[in-house]
Amino acid sequence: MEQALLEAKPIKGRRTAGFDYINRDLSWIEFNRRVLEEAQDPTTPLLERAKFLAIVSTNLDEFMSVRVAGLQDQLKAGYTKTDFTGYSPEGLILRIMKRTGKMVQEQYKTLRELHRALVKEGLIFTEYEDLNTTQKKQMDQYFHEIVYPVLTPMAVDQSRPFPLVHSLHLYLAVVLEREGEQPEEEPYFAIVQVPSNLSRTVQVLGRSNSVKKEFLMLEELIRVHIQSLFPGYIPTAVHSFRMTRNADLTLNEEGAEDLLEEIEKKLRHRRWGSPVRVEVEKGIHPYALELLQEEFEVGERIVYVDGPLDLSCLMKFANSLQGFEQLRYPKVESQYPVEFEQCDSVFDVLRERDVLLYHPYESFLAVDDFIEEAALDPAVLAIKMTLYRVSGNSALVQSLAQAAEAGKQVTVVVELKARFDEERNIAWARKLEKAGCHVVYGLVGLKTHAKITLVVRQEGDELRRYVHVGTGNYNGSTAKLYTDVGYFTTVPSIGEDASVLFNEITGYAAPHNWKAFAVAPADMKSKLFSLIERESENAAAGKPARIVAKMNSLSNQEMIDRLYTASQAGVQIDLIVRGVCCLKPGVPGLSERITVRSIVDRFLEHSRLFCFENGGEQEVWLSSADWMTRNLTRRIELMCPVLDPKLKGILIRILRLSLDDNVKARQLQSNGQYVRIHNELTPFRSQFEAQDIVSWKRLES
Known part of the structure; x- marks a missing residue:
């Protein structure tokens, strides 16, 4: 039924010199760029584009607070060795900051384009000065009744040290002068946290005879009324900033009598994690910038943003907005099995x-x-x-x-x-x-x-x-x-x-000889290696040999090397890897029989499915594990075979969907770049066609 999926075309080749791998963190940046492309795609509905912009922001926050934070810890510890992709921590951080800086610029350029498109649909992000008198009164009332009571101005001076700044929270840096005094060499300074429990996008009362909806950013509303927080002082500059702290947890599990209590303690310490990145509003007052750099010791790790900080708020905006269904994807109604x-x-x-x-x-x-x-x-x-x-x-x-x-x-x-x-x-x-x-x-x-x-x-x-x-x-x-x-x-x-x-x-148990499962960290890696090796042996014997594997990430060097070896032995390998992929496909003599594609669409591709041709008797497995070092060696993971022929056919159909996608699929090139798959075939969007699998199941039943 699905034999064509797993046919092999043996070709001889040999390994080439030079770096054979793509760096994990740089590959992740390319993944987030693909998410950004969905926000830039004019065929993506406008509110869905807003969601993709939000996802780019939250992805980048986690990347900075975990991956970049880890690299900074290595630097502080004096670690200078290169990883298997050839990067030292220092060199990699420089490359990351450069690439993510460009990504942020693209992100805000996309935001401005999105705002212009939303205006045409009657959704307007406005400034306070552009409101009419009635609207200003409404916003003034909202500020004084709802916002003002939860604001806390925090001065910074000799008697009041810099207050704790929470990671990933939005703040306003306020530079002030005292009324009636000559300006000081060092002005007064304070910060104000923008309340995270209030909506960032405040809907404004509609204009008369207008069907349009207008919104004001919460920090803009606070900025306009900032004087009310500092009576007797004149605000000369108000700019937003946001800091990202190290959020990784390092646990001493061996020494912890109660793991739950140890994690609770570490979570309390997370709020004091070392600063990793500071985002500031473009044009921030030099004095405010100097104080932030001095307090957080981030040096050049300052990101200047030309627009509202933290676009993750767009997710809540898009989800909570009533109506405007034409600006969303058509609903997919999940069917009961x-x-x-x-x-x-x-x-x-x-x-x-x-x-x-x-x-x-x-x-x-x-x-x-x-x-x-x-x-x-x-x-x-x-x-x-x-x-x-x-x-x-x-x-x-x-x-x-x-x-x-x-x-x-x-x-x-x-x-x-x-x-x-x-x-x-x-x-x-x-x-x-x-x-x-x-x-x-x-x-x-x-x-x-x-x-x-x-x-x-x-x-x-x-x-x-x-x-x-x-x-x-x-x-x-x-x-x-x-x-x-x-x-x-x-x-x-x-x-x-x-x-x-x-x-x-x-409890306690001796190593087990699994009858069906493969379990990490005990034997999943060795089981996968044996399955890959079997495909190589079948290719050498002239039998059908192919591997089709779908996962979130592929970064384990040993696994990549095994796939390279299988490719050289004549095995056709098609990988569907949504995110990080450290393998270089299509390199002559090394990986010319390997293809890698990534699908980024309305749903997050999350399933891990592995199909081995096995000389024509396909074996299909589902798993919780990606092919990453942490999954194979530091986690309890499970890989389970699907034995029923009809169900194996369903899983092979799911893999086939991804392989046939020529709308949202991008193919990885040997230089680490991804290129959209375009061909002369009828447009085929795997996530839109997936409903047919459910329909097919119903017909079969």
């Missing part, structure tokens, strides 16, 4: 067949219902589950708590070290413990990133294991925004492996 539509019990269905779900085209509610039914079913004896990132109002957590209160054995592995979700996961952990769940925080030194649920049910004289394995988190919110795959099965070998996996996480 056809396999479960008419059933009285999920367990009845799964005893008869395995089920594969394709999110967001199929609803995550099916996973919620699976856990809820297990919680209520008196025949269910135990529920075991991993939680990495959970939505704010999780039905899963409520069901797990209910199951524990009903006396079932409920074990939940909560990953407290999920970056930027630590506080939320701590809250869930405490809630689950209070309900009587056995809450485990994983193994020392390893993040638990596998996505798996095991339900043990008494059925007559035997116990049956029901397993769900996913490529994405148990998060109903992101399941509407990410493309992921979930797999329900009662295959005995998978159920046995699931039991052993949880026992290894929660």
Whole structure:
């Protein structure tokens, strides 16, 4: 059925000299540039373009607070060695700041273009001075009644040191003179935090007989009324600034008696992380700039912004705006899986067949219902589950708590070290413990990133294991925004492996000979290497040999080298890598049989799917792991085979969608640049065509 996908065309080649890899951080910048291109694309609906601009900002914030912060730590420690791509920390930071600086300039140029386009649609970002008298009165009232009470002016002088500036919060730097005094050599200085719990975009009362909507930025409203915060002083300059701190957590897990308390302590310290970057409004007063540079010791790591700082606010603006549906993507209504539509019990269905779900085209509610039914079913004896990132109002957590209160054995592995979700996961952990769940925080030194649920049910004289394995988190919110795959099965070998996996996480266990799974850090890497090697052997024997792999990132040097070797052996390798890719494709004698493409579209491509031709007997796996060093060596990850021929066909169809995309796909060149795929074929946009897979499933059922 899908044989054409995995046909090989052996070609001889040899390795070339020079650097064989693309730097991870520079590759990430190229990924964020592809996100920016979606904001620049005139065919992208206007409010969706605003969202992409917001994503560029939040991506860059995390990159600076983690990746660049880590490089700065290396510099401070005197680390000068080059990585496997040939970059030292110092050289890489210089290259990063140069490239991200250009990206920010493009971002704000795009913002100005977007504003002009929104005006034509009746959405206007205005200045206070351009409002009429009635509108100004309305904004004055809003300031004095809503904004003013939550503002706190913080002076900086000999008796009042520079206050704590929170990472990624917006502030105003205010330079002042005292009324009736001659200007001092050193003027007065204060900062004001722009409230993060108020909307950044304030809607202005409409003009008479106008259908247009006007908006004023919150910091602009505060700037206009800044005098009210400093009676007796004259503000001579008011400019916004924003600082990014090191947000990485370095934990001494071995010495921590209670991991939860250790992480809570580290989270409190995060607010004092060392400064990484300071963004300032273009034209900032020289005295204010000098004070900021002196206080934060950022030297040249100043980013000058020609526009409002922190464009992440555009996401909330676009999502909360009522109406204007013509400026958004058409809605994709997630369908409830056809396999479960008419059933009285999920367990009845799964005893008869395995089920594969394709999110967001199929609803995550099916996973919620699976856990809820297990919680209520008196025949269910135990529920075991991993939680990495959970939505704010999780039905899963409520069901797990209910199951524990009903006396079932409920074990939940909560990953407290999920970056930027630590506080939320701590809250869930405490809630689950209070309900009587056995809450485990994983193994020392390893993040638990596998996505798996095991339900043990008494059925007559035997116990049956029901397993769900996913490529994405148990998060109903992101399941509407990410493309992921979930797999329900009662295959005995998978159920046995699931039991052993949880026992290894929660207790003591000797190395296990897995019947179905491959698990990191124990053996996933070696399993992947053996699968790649088998394709090389098949190519040498003249058998069909091909690898098609879809993932978020590829950066492990050893893995890249194995793929290079397979390419030279005659294996055709097609990689679909959304983000970071350190492999150089298409290099003669090295990687000429390897292609790499990236798809950036309305949904975040998140699934990890691997297909090995295996001489014509395709093996298809789904996984929680990217091919990165951290996933293969420092995390508990899971790779699970899909054995049912029909479900394997579905996964191969999903891979085929990405390979056929000629609208939103970009192909990686050997120089590290990405070029849009254009051909003479009918335009094919994989995310728009993916709904056909759900339709096909319904026809087959």
